[in-house]
Structures are given as C-alpha cells and as structure tokens.
Amino acid sequence: MKVALIGLGSVGRGVAGMIAKKDLGITITGIADSRSGLIDAGGVDIPDLLARKKESGFCGDRAISSADVVKKADYDALIEVTPTDALSGEPATGYIRSALSRKKHVVTSNKGPISLSLKELRMAARENGVALRYEATVAGAIPIMHTLEDGLAGNEILALYGVLNGTCNFILTRMAAEGLTYEQALMEAREMGYAEADPTYDVQGIDAAIKLVILANTIWGNGVKLDDVDRTGIDLLTADALRLAEDEGCTIRLIAEAIPRKKILRVSPRIIGKNHPLVVDGTLNALTLETDMAREITLIGRGAGSVETASAIIGDLLYIRDRYVQRA
C-alpha cells in the first residue's frame, strides 16, 4: 500500500519510523513538513529522510508544498498528522477534502477537522467510496474507534465517561499524591514536557471537550459542537479540595461525560471513588462505555506519545489495507 504523509512533528516521525521498522507492506510515496515536500513514486528512503529532517529541519524540496503532495503524489491513503487548529481546522481540513475528492483514503490524528467537519468529511468519503479514519484523535493508543465499530458492533451505547486529557490527569494525580498546589503540579507537568507553555487548552477542559465532541458525533451522529459542552476546568482546584476528597476515600479527576438520554454533555472535575476504574495515574487515559448488551466496558491506555499515537494510525492504515487495498 502506498501512503502520503503530511506532517513531520512528533506523531509524523513516529509513524514514519514504525513504517520503516516494521514489515507492513506500506511504502511512503509522498511526504511533507510545514516548509517542504518530497514526491517519490518509487518509495521514500525513510531513515535517510528522518536523518535529513533532523539535520536541516527540512524533509524535501522547499518548492513542493503539503498541498502539492496531497494533490499530485500517487498514493492509496493520506496520513494527515499536522498540528491541530481547533478553531478553523485548517489547513488540515483542506488536505483531507482534497485527498477524498481524489478517491484516496484518509487517516488523521487531527482533532480540528474531525471535531468541526466530521459529517461533511464522512459524506465526502462515502461519495468517493473511500475510508476516513481517525482513531488517533481520541485517547492516543486506546483503540476506542475500533472497539466501537467492531468489538461492540450491534450494541447501543447508552453513555460514555472518560479521562481524556493526560495533562490534567497528571496534575490531579500529583496534587492528590503529594499535596501539591495546582500551580506546583502544573510547573512539574511543564518540566516533564506534559504541559504546554500556555496550558489553557488542556487545563480548562477544552481538549477533553473536543474529544468528547468527536466521540459523541461518532457514536450518536448528533451533530454536537464544542459550544454544546458544559465545561469546567481544573485550574481553580485547591490542594485542600483534593484532601477533603481523600478523607472520604475519594479523589478528583477531570471527567468527560456524555449521556444523551439525560441530555448531558459535560467536562468537569468530579469526586470519584479511588477504586473506580476511571481513576488512572499520571498521563494515562481511560474510557468507560455503558452499553445495552455488553454493559460496562473500560479501556485504559496511553493517551499521547509519538509511537503510541503511531499505533493508532497504523491500526487505521492496516484496517484500510485489509478491507480496501490489495497488499503491495
């Protein structure tokens, strides 16, 4: 199978590295970072390319753009892993549209296009007879989308509860374990590389809310948007609050929750028993689905990381290969 890879940040490099390392029958015929691109119908030499990228900061020719690679390279599936723009979804949405209109499958880790334009993009994929897959947008390595469409096929999903932001979970874990203040725990998260210089997106629950929107639209197709999420962050929590919860055998975690029959779509810090399956430590993510037949199912795993996210993307690629594309 031939793929084009757009985006060579941590996730893109992880995907390229795993494609090179594993014998998956996947060839990269086009690749682009934010400033350069490369088209090679015979297949890109990945180790060579990663070395060049590391040395010069460019993966290819500065005259070739990401849009050029999407439009001109010969590939079966586009891997779109550029940074998320949660407000506009661009330029990723444009790349995805362009690939779908060329009847190319698309695999993305980008929350922007999927949270903003899922319905339109799904329809475009259907009209062109190709797949649009986005396992990596929610909960990193946890195969939540595969679980929903395959493992739990035929189940009605009644509710979902999730710990979907590793940064918040790390901060809350440290506040509870060490009695740190929010500010101290945030500083620690920054030092460990778990929090951005501007942590707003994570600590105010926006990232978790976007993932909740993606899940709700995937499961129920209810067209909810980020503004529909009732959202409270963790930035006003006190060390005392964690201790008061602790006294009762509980702790506090940022929980994303969707229960359509009660019209609940909410991200908020919640008191939760310490032995509850959603209480995971550090940057881990966790998701509980409540269904009619299987009842409760909880998935726990790594929510971020270069190779962990590559796991989700490669899972999507192989799904497409096995269902749509002959093995190369």
Next chain:
Amino acid sequence: MTGGFVQVSMKLEMKDSPGQLVAALKPISEVGGNIIAVIHQREPDLDGDMLNVQIVLELPEGRLENLVVLLQEQGVHIQRIGEERLLYKRTVIMIGHLMHTDLSDTVDQIDTTGFAEVSELAMSMPAVNARSSSRITIKAASKNDMEAAIAILRRVSEQKSLLLIEPLEEIA
C-alpha cells in the same frame, strides 16, 4: 409535610420469596400512604431466605398503628420505625470565597427545602483572602429530592462564583 401527612422510615424483615415484597408493600397504599423510597439490604449475617428492606413513606396522620397491624398480618417483621427519613447521601466539594459569600446562607438554601439537609460540613481556610474549600454532605429522602438539592447548589454556586465539584454518579 402539609395536609396532615407524616413521613416515616421503617426497617422490615420478610421472607425472600417471589411476590413477598409486593405483598408487604400493599398495605401502605391501603392506608392512603405513598412510598418515597425502597432500599434493599442483604445483610451477611441474615439467613439466606430472609430479606431486609428499608422503606421511607408518607402517610396520613393517625394511620401508622393500622399499617403496623396490616404489615404484621402479611408476615412482615418490623425491626424499627424511625424518623430518619433522609436515606440518600451525596457529598460535594465547594471551592471559593465561601465565608465572604455567606456560607450559612448556602447551607440554609438546602436546609429550608424540607426535603434535604446538610448533614456534614468540613472546611479548610488557608488565609483570609485565599479561596477556601469545603466538603458538604447532603441527605435527602429520595433520588429526585437529591437531584433537586444538587440543582439548588449549582444555582447558588453560579450566583456566588463558587466552584462546585459533584460526585461522578454510579453508572446506571
């Protein structure tokens, strides 16, 4: 309660056989009472064929003795009759300028409902101008009353700019 009703809680013991619970609860409507909550309890030290049930009900004044007789005729053993009607418990945490925003008023808003009350309050105040944190345990007679009490707290928290942390409910 208005209109001459009283609220009572009872702990009952009966045979754990099909239809027994329904039969046992029938006399309550016969005396004009309403069941507010039924809570099953299986106690480990109890024989396997006995069932323990706590019920909360309201009934017209003066009917309690009548009800007791009817229940006994059904073979129900009444272990305890009490005033403790608030069987549902939920704990929340509130963070913010709790004293400046009149904490006793916040508590009163629950206590004056008549269907719920603040049964416990733990608090920590780090410094005069810093935000304080409190853990508030609420008791209510039924699930709906509890929802109503939590809704009051949500409204008060919003008005007073307090952060309300609710428990994650047991998965239904």
